[in-house]
Amino acid sequence: xxxxxxxxVVAFVASTSAIAYDEYILAPKSRTLRPASVHxxxxxVTNPESxxxxxxxxxxxxxxxxxxxxxxxxxxxxxxxxTLSIAAVSDANxxxxxxxxxxxLWVSNASCDATADxxxxxxxxxxxxxxxxxxxxxxxxxxxxRYMTLVHNGTGRVDVSAVEVHYTAMPHWEDDxxxxxxxxxxxxxxxxxxxWYAGAYxxxxxxxxxxxxxxxxxxxxxxxxxxxxxxVTWYYITTIxxxxxxxxxxxxxxxxxxxxxxxxxxxxxxxxxxxxxSIENSLNSLFDVQNSxxxxxxxxxxxxxxxxxxxxxxxxLIGVADHxxxxxxxxxxxxxxxxxxxxxxxxxxxxxxxxxxxxTSPADWLRFGMGGHNIEANAILYYTINxxxxxxTALNDTTSITNWTATAASIKTSANTLLWDxxxxxxxxxxxxxxxxxxxxxxxxxSNLTTNTSQIQSISTNLAERWTPYxxxxxxxxxxxxxxxxxxxxxxxxxxxxxxxxLALMRLQWGFMLDDPRMTNSTFIEGYSTTGELHYAxxxxxxxxxxxxxxxxxxxxxxxxxxAGVQLLSAGGMEWRVAPxxxxxxxxxxxxxxxxxxxxxxxxxxxxxxxxxxxxxxxxSGEVRVPAVNCxxxxxxxxxxGGLSARRVEERAGGVVFEGVEGGKWRVEVKCxxxx
Numbered sequence: 001x002x003x004x005x006x007x008x009v010v011a012f013v014a015s016t017s018a019i020a021y022d023e024y025i026l027a028p029k030s031r032t033l034r035p036a037s038v039h040x041x042x043x044x045v046t047n048p049e050s051x052x053x054x055x056x057x058x059x060x061x062x063x064x065x066x067x068x069x070x071x072x073x074x075x076x077x078x079x080x081x082x083t084l085s086i087a088a089v090s091d092a093n094x095x096x097x098x099x100x101x102x103x104x105l106w107v108s109n110a111s112c113d114a115t116a117d118x119x120x121x122x123x124x125x126x127x128x129x130x131x132x133x134x135x136x137x138x139x140x141x142x143x144x145x146r147y148m149t150l151v152h153n154g155t156g157r158v159d160v161s162a163v164e165v166h167y168t169a170m171p172h173w174e175d176d177x178x179x180x181x182x183x184x185x186x187x188x189x190x191x192x193x194x195x196w197y198a199g200a201y202x203x204x205x206x207x208x209x210x211x212x213x214x215x216x217x218x219x220x221x222x223x224x225x226x227x228x229x230x231x232v233t234w235y236y237i238t239t240i241x242x243x244x245x246x247x248x249x250x251x252x253x254x255x256x257x258x259x260x261x262x263x264x265x266x267x268x269x270x271x272x273x274x275x276x277x278s279i280e281n282s283l284n285s286l287f288d289v290q291n292s293x294x295x296x297x298x299x300x301x302x303x304x305x306x307x308x309x310x311x312x313x314x315x316x317l318i319g320v321a322d323h324x325x326x327x328x329x330x331x332x333x334x335x336x337x338x339x340x341x342x343x344x345x346x347x348x349x350x351x352x353x354x355x356x357x358x359x360t361s362p363a364d365w366l367r368f369g370m371g372g373h374n375i376e377a378n379a380i381l382y383y384t385i386n387x388x389x390x391x392x393t394a395l396n397d398t399t400s401i402t403n404w405t406a407t408a409a410s411i412k413t414s415a416n417t418l419l420w421d422x423x424x425x426x427x428x429x430x431x432x433x434x435x436x437x438x439x440x441x442x443x444x445x446x447s448n449l450t451t452n453t454s455q456i457q458s459i460s461t462n463l464a465e466r467w468t469p470y471x472x473x474x475x476x477x478x479x480x481x482x483x484x485x486x487x488x489x490x491x492x493x494x495x496x497x498x499x500x501x502x503l504a505l506m507r508l509q510w511g512f513m514l515d516d517p518r519m520t521n522s523t524f525i526e527g528y529s530t531t532g533e534l535h536y537a538x539x540x541x542x543x544x545x546x547x548x549x550x551x552x553x554x555x556x557x558x559x560x561x562x563x564a565g566v567q568l569l570s571a572g573g574m575e576w577r578v579a580p581x582x583x584x585x586x587x588x589x590x591x592x593x594x595x596x597x598x599x600x601x602x603x604x605x606x607x608x609x610x611x612x613x614x615x616x617x618x619x620x621s622g623e624v625r626v627p628a629v630n631c632x633x634x635x636x637x638x639x640x641x642g643g644l645s646a647r648r649v650e651e652r653a654g655g656v657v658f659e660g661v662e663g664g665k666w667r668v669e670v671k672c673x674x675x676x
Contacts, residue, residue, distance in 0.1 A: 019179060019180060019181055019184070020184040020186075020591075021184050021185070021186045021193070022179060022181075024186075024193055024194065024196075024197040025179045025181060025197055025200075025201070026076055026197060026198065026200075026201040026522050027170075027178040027179045027201055027204055028078070028167055028178060028179075029176070029178070029179060030167075030175065030176070031080075031166055031167040031168075031175045031178075032164055032165075032166060032167070033074065033078055033080065033164065033165045033166075033167055034051070034052060034053045034162070034163065034164055034165075035051060035052045035053065035072030035073060035074055035148065035163065036052060036053055036054070036072075036073055036074055036075040037049075037052055037054065037072070037073050037075070038052060038070060038071070038072060038073070039071040039072060039073040039104075039107060039147055040070075040071050040107070041068070041069060041070035041071065042068065042069055042109070043064075043065075043066060043067050043068025043069060043152075044063075044064070044065040044066050044068045045062065045063070045064055045065075045068045045069070045070045046062065046063040046065075047060060047061065047062050047063065048062050048070040048072075049062075050062050050161075051070075051072065051150075051160060051162065051163045052072065060161075061087050061159045061160060061161040062150075062159070062160045063157060063158070063159050063160075064096070064150070064152035064157065064158045064160065065152070065156075065157045066152070066154075066155060066156075067152065067153050067154070068151075068152050069109040069149055069150060069151045069152065070149065070150050071107050071147055071148070071149040071150075072147065072148050072149070072150070072163070073146065073147055074145075074146055074147070074148070074165075075146070075521070075522075076146065076201075076520065076521065076522035076523075077102055077144050077145065077146050077205060077251070077520035077522045077523040077547060077548050078144075078145065078146070078165060078167060078169075078205070079141065079142065079143050079144055079145070079167065079168050079169045079205055079208075079251050079252075080141055080142070080165040080166045080167045080168045080169075081135060081136050081138060081140070081141040081165065081166045081168060082098055082124070082135070082136045082142075082148070082163065082164070082165055083133055083134065083135040083136075083162075083163070083164045083165075083166065084096060084098075084126055084128065084133070084134045084135075084150075084160060084162075084163055085132075085133050085160065085161045085162035085163070085164075086128045086130070086131050086132055086133070086134065086158060086159065086160060086161070087131055087159040087160065087161040088131055088157075088158075088159040089128055089129070089130060089131065089156070089157070089158050089159070090156035090157040090158070091156055092129040092130065093129070093154075093156070094127075094128050094129070094152075094154070094156050094157075094158050095125055095126065095127055095128065095152070095153070095154065096125075096126045096128050096134075096150055096151065096152055096158055096160070097123040097124065097125045097126070097150070097151035097152075097153065098123065098124045098125075098126070098136075098148060098149065098150060098151070099111060099112045099123050099124070099148070099149045099151065100112045100113065100121075100124075100142045100145035100147070100148055100149075101113040101145060101146070101147045101149075102144050102145055102146055102147075102252060102520055102523075102546075102547035102548065103146075103147075103518050103519065103520070103534065103545075103547055104146075104147065104517060104518055105518050105534060105542075105543075106120070106543050107147045107149060108120070108149065109149060109151050109153075110123070111123065111232075112124075112142070112145075112234070113145075113252070113543045113544075114232065114253075114541050114543040114544040115214070115217075115232075115234045115252060115253045115544070116217065116218045116232050116234070116541075116544065117218070117539070117540060117541055117544065118232075118540060118541045118544075119231060119232040119541070120232060120543050121232050121233075121234040122231065122232060122233060122234065123151060124136060124140055124142075128158055138212060139212065139235045139236050139237045140235060140236075141168050141212060141236065142252070143205075143208065143236065143250070143251040143252040143253070143255055144205060144250070144251035144252035144253075144520075144523070144546070144547060144548045145252070146520045146521075146522070146547075148163075148165070150163065168208070168209065168212075169204055169205045169206075169207055169208065169251065170204050170207050170245070170275075171207075171208065171209040171244060171245055172243075172244040172245040172277065172278070178204070180273075181200065181272050181273055182272070182273060182274040182592060182593045183200075183270075183271045183272045183273070183274065183560065183590070183591060183592030183593065184589075184590065184591055184592075185197075185271075185556075185559055185560055185564065185588075185589070185590040186587075186588070186589045186590070187559075187563070187585050187587055187588040187589070188585055188586050188587040188588075189503075189507075189585060191507055191511050191514075192503070192506060192507070192555075192559060192563075192585075194514060195506055195510045195511070195514060195555050195556075195559075196555060196556050196559050196560075198510075198514055198522055198523060198524060199268050199272075199524060199552075199553035199554075199555055199556030200268065200272035200273065200553075200556055201522060201523060202523040202524050202548050202549070202550060202552065202553050203247070203265050203268050203269050203272070203273070203550050203553055203556075204273065205251040205523060205548050206247060206248050206249065206250060206251050206265065206548060206549070206550045207245055207246070207247050207248070207275060207278050208245070208246060208248055208251070208255060209244065209245065209246075210239055210240050210241035210242065210243060210244075210245065210246040210281065210285075211237075211239045212236040212237070212238075212255075213236060213238045213239065213240030213241075213246075213248070213255050213256060213303075214236060214238060214240075214253065214254050214255040214256050214303075215235055215236060215237050215238045215303070216238075216303055216304070217233050217234060217235065218232065218233065219305075236255060238302070238303050240255070240256060240257060240285060240301055240302055240303070241257060241281045241282060241284065241285035241301065242281060242284065242285070242288075243277065243278075243280075243281035243284075245275070245277060245278040245281060246278055246281045246282050246285065247262065247265060247266075247269065247275070247278045247279055247281075247282045247550065248261075248282075248550075249261040249300075249546070249549060249550060249551065250526065250546035250548055250549045250550070251523070251546070251548035252546055252547070252548065253544065253546050254300070254304075254546075256300045256301055256304055257282045257285050257286060257300060257301030258299075258300045258301070258312065258551075259286055259297070259300075259312050259313075259315035259316040259318075259319055260311065260312045260315045260364075260365055260484070260551065261484070261549070261550050261551035262279070262282060262283075262315065262319050262322075262550070263315050263318055263319070263322075263551075264484060264487045264488075264550065264551045264552075264553060264554050264557075265550030265551060265553055266279055266319065266322050266323075266326075267322065267326075267556075267557035267561070268550070268553040268554070268556035268557045270326045270557070270592065270594075271556060271557050271560040271561070271590075271592040272556060272592070274592065274593055274594070276323075276326075276327055279319075279323060280323065280332065282301070282319075283316070283319050283320065283323065283336075285301045285302065286298055286301055286316045286319075287316070287336060287339050288302075289301065289302055289306070290339055290342075290343065291306075294342075294346055295339075295342035295343040295344075295345055295346035296308060296313065296343070296346055297312075297313045297316045297317075297343050298312075299312050299313075299363050300312070307361070307363050308360075308361040308363065309361060309363035309364060310347065310350070310357065310359045310360075310361060310363075310364075310370075310374075310377045310381075311364050311365070311370075311376065311377050311380055312363070312364070313343065313346070313347060314347060314377075314380045314381060314384045315380070316343070317340055317343055317344060317384050317387070317388070318380075318383070318384055318387065320333065320336055320340055320391070321384075321387035321388070321390070321391055324391060324394070324571055325568055325570070325571065325572075326568065326572070326594060327571075327572055327594065327595055328571035328572025328573070328574065328594070328595060328596065329572075329595075330394065330395070330571070333391060333394070333395065334395065337391070337395060337397070340388070340391070341388075341400070344384065344385070344388055344404075347381055347384070348385075348407060351407065351410075351411075354373055354414055354418065355410040355411060355413060355414035356373040356378050356411060356414050356415075356418070357373075357377060357378050357381050357411075358372060358373060359371050359372060359373075359374045359377045364376075364377075365439070365482065365484055365485070365551075366477065366538035367437070367439060367474065367476040367477045367482075367485075367538075368476060368477060368478065369429060369433070369435065369476060371430070372430045372431070372432070373414075373418065373419070373430050373431060374429060374430055374440065375415065375419050375427045375428065375429055375430065375437065375440030375441070375443075375444060376429075376437060376439040376440035376443050378411055378414075378415060378449075379415070379440060379443035379444045379446075379447045379449045380443055380447065381411060382408055382411045382412060382415075382447050382448075382449050383443070383446065383447035383448075383449075385404050385407060385408040385411075386408055386447075386448075388400075388404055389401055389404050389405060389408075392404075394571065411449070412449055412451070415427065415444065415449050416449075416450075416451055418431055419431065420455070421436070424436055424462070425455075425458035425459065425461070425462050426441050426458070426459055426462050427440055427441050427444050427459075429476065435475060435476060436462070436475070437474070437475060437476040438463065438466075438472060438473065438474040438475065438476065438482070438485050438486070438489060439474065439476060439482075439485045439488070440476075441459045441462075441463060441492070442459075442463070442485060442488035442489045442491070442492045443488055444459065445459055445460070445491070445492040445495050445496065446488050446491050446492060446495065453496075456492075456495060456496045457496045457497075457498070459492060459496070460492055460493050460495075460496035460498045460501060461498075463489055463492065463493075464493070464498075464501045464504075464505070467505070467508065468481070468530045468531075468532075469508075469532065470508075470509065470512050470528070470529075470530060470531070470532040471483075471486060471505070471508055471509030471512060471530075472485075472486045472489050472505060472509060473530045474486075477527075477537050477538060478537040479529050479530045479531070479537055480527050480528070480529065480530070480536060480537040480538070481509065481527060481528055481529065481530055482527050483509070483510075483513065483524055483525065483526070483527065483549070483551065483552030483554070484526075484527075484549075484551035484552065484554075486505065486509060486554065487551070487552070487553070487554020487555075487558070488554070489505065490502050490505060490506065490554050490555065490558045491554075491558060491562075493505065494558065494562040494581060497581070499562065499563065499581040499582065499583035500583045500584060502558065502562070502583070503563070503583045503584065503585070506555045506558075506559075510524065510555050512532070513525050513528075513552070516532075518534055519547060520547045520548065523547055523548035523549075524547075524548070524549060524552035524553055525545060525546070525547045525549065525552060526545050526546040526547070526549040526551070526552065527545065528545070559588075559590065560590045560592060562581050563580065563581055563582065563583070563585065563588050563590075564580055564588045564589070564590030564601050564603070565577070565578050565579040565580035565581060565601060565603070565625070566578060566590055566591070566592070566599050566600065566601050566614075567579065568594070568599070569622065572594050572595055572596045573594050573596050573597075573599055573616070573617065573620055574596065574619075574620050574621075575620065575621060575622055576599060576616055576620060576621075576622035576623075577622050577623050577624075577625065578601050578612070578614045578616075578622065578623075578624045578625070579623075579624070579625035579627075580601060580603040580612070580625075580627060581627065582603060582605060582627065585605075586604065586605050586606065587602075587603070587604050587605075588601075588602070588603050589601075589602040589603075590602075591615075596617045596619075596620060597616075597617030597618075598615060598616075598617065599615070599616050599617070600614065600615050601613070601614035601615075602614070605629065607672070608629050608672050609629065609669075609670055609671060609672050610626065610627065610629045610668075610669070610670040611667070611668070611669050611670075612624075612626065612666075612667070612668035612669075613640070613665070613666070613667050613668075614665075614666055614668075615664070615665045615666070616663040616664070617663045618662075618663045618664055619663055620662075620663035621660060621661060621662050621663060622661055622663075623657060623658060623659045623660075623661060624637065624657070624658040624661050624666070624668065625655055625656075625657050626655050626656045626657070626658070626668055626670060627655045628655045629670050629672070634670070634671050635648075635656045635668070635669070635670050636668065636669050636671070637658055637661075637666060637667070637668045638666070638667055639664055639665065639666055640664070640665040640666060640667055641664055641665040
């Protein structure tokens with residue numbers, strides 16, 4: 001499609017309320033959905049295509065006679081409540097079953113894919129005793145499925161005139177507003193465009209009505225010896241948060257609030273839908289079950305058992321800081337501040353004479369070997385402390401800043417003294433191993449635990465050298481590829497000024513997740529094997545893997561923040577940075593809104609020349625980093641509307657930096673000198 005200039009996009013949206021690049025948005029236009037096509041059928045099924053959106057005869061129907069079944073494909077992952085319209089039955093003793101699957105691997109007449117640790121989920125049965133409509137109860141809505149199979153397993157006949165699904169994700173949005181994104185992204189690589197929007201949609205489908213959270217029906221009861229494919233009960237009846245919506249880890253499973261997942265999902269939500277209320281409801285649900293004496297926060301929200309996770313405890317605190325960064329809501333921050341400080345003190349109490357936090361619980365993102373002076377956990381603690389210092393400054397609560405600053409410095413010293421291996425060019429997992437984890441090394445860069453740029457570049461290079469044909473491995477989780485941790489690896493490559501590696505990983509790993517025929521081709525999977533098999537090492541049951549997991553949506557925010565280069569530096573975007581890193585791209589255009597207003601940037605590169613247009617809210621200020629171009633030339637920045645001042649500073653890494661840029665609409669041009 002023809003790209004729009006930033007000014008064209010802003011004017012177009014303002015005048016027509018249209019959504020830029022909306023052809024990429026996967027969210028449905030209506031909450032009433034019908035199958036797109038027939039996947040397969042068996043037994044005596046007449047006219048199965050009549051139940052699809054392609055049906056041409058309004059009075060046609062599908063007839064099931066005897067043992068028969070027809071599987072349908074919605075083409076994207078959806079979520080919702082099924083209604084069957086029955087035109088006729090041969091007698092009052094007829095039943096129609098429905099099974100669901102996110103992946104084509106688990107399409108079945110006998111069972112659904114799984115929400116428990118073993119086995120597969122039971123069929124949802126409807127007793128269709130006469131003509132009429134039959135709707136599943138709300139607790140039997142299915143949180144994520146691309147495929148739906150109708151099953152008739154007895155004698156007699158059933159005529160089905162329609163099958164519909166009431167789409168239940170994003171329950172707090174108006175029925176016709178599911179596609180009303182506040183952010184957009186576009187570049188000259190169609191795969192990257194699709195990846196951005198698939199990430200945005202994954203987070204939408206993982207936003208649910210909190211009254212229908214996971215009930216953990218068989219938690220602790222099932223194991224790998226359970227193989228009966230039709231015996232596992234499933235339903236959603238547990239209220240997991242207050243409010244009308246909540247952001248959970250996965251659409252099908254777990255349907256719980258997990259703070260670690262939010263560390264990736266929340267930035268993706270902000271740059272696409274800005275669904276702040278769901279983020280707040282999720283954070284509140286975690287603080288609601290905080291131990292008021294010790295400050296310990298839960299591994300996951302209710303009804304998950306109270307288990308200590310050193311990292312997920314910290315991820316909840318990161319969620320508070322992220323909320324303040326993206327909203328500037330000082331009142332919300334203040335409401336949680338005493339709980340925040342108590343929780344941070346809890347983590348600091350585990351720091352021993354080494355200067356490190358000593359991890360005494362293995363609970364993390366299901367990686368193995370968590371414990372002791374772990375690099376990942378301590379890098380996350382270092383990051384959290386520094387966020388805490390910023391929050392304390394914003395609240396003018398300086399009591400703990402000196403102590404926190406000294407503690408952070410001690411962690412940084414210990415990490416580089418005890419765990420940095422200069423020969424390997426990476427951090428070890430702890431003092432007693434030669435494992436060089438993906439999570440700890442990525443987090444060391446993200447948290448600025450490194451001491452120099454050569455370390456950052458070394459980590460980026462070494463992580464990239466380990467890639468398999470299917471993505472970035474996490475050796476700390478056996479043969480797993482973790483889209484969660486790979487989201488932090490993406491940030492690592494950008495922070496190493498290695499945009500080419502970051503884009504290559506998106507195309508390799510997220511391209512595989514998006515286009516492989518076993519996937520949903522619309523949402524991103526929880527994890528899989530380094531061999532490309534849909535097996536996730538921490539799980540015994542492959543059918544259990546979630547194919548819509550918010551923690552897998554890292555590219556959505558990274559493409560906006562790093563490739564388009566639109567970054568918020570302080571509360572709500574009062575301070576910002578525009579610093580595009582295009583890698584091998586020639587065009588990128590992105591924007592999103594906060595409570596302060598719209599932030600957006602478009603960059604074009606051609607024949608060594610460069611043109612940028614960007615907009616930020618009036619009353620804000622920031623810096624612009626103009627990337628180096630392959631020519632000798634002049635750099636000009638001029639206001640189009642709003643801001644009047646910008647101060648050029650020295651060149652950095654071949655580019656030009658302007659500081660003190662006032663909010664408004666600006667144009668930057670790099671004109672090559674033809675005589676060079």
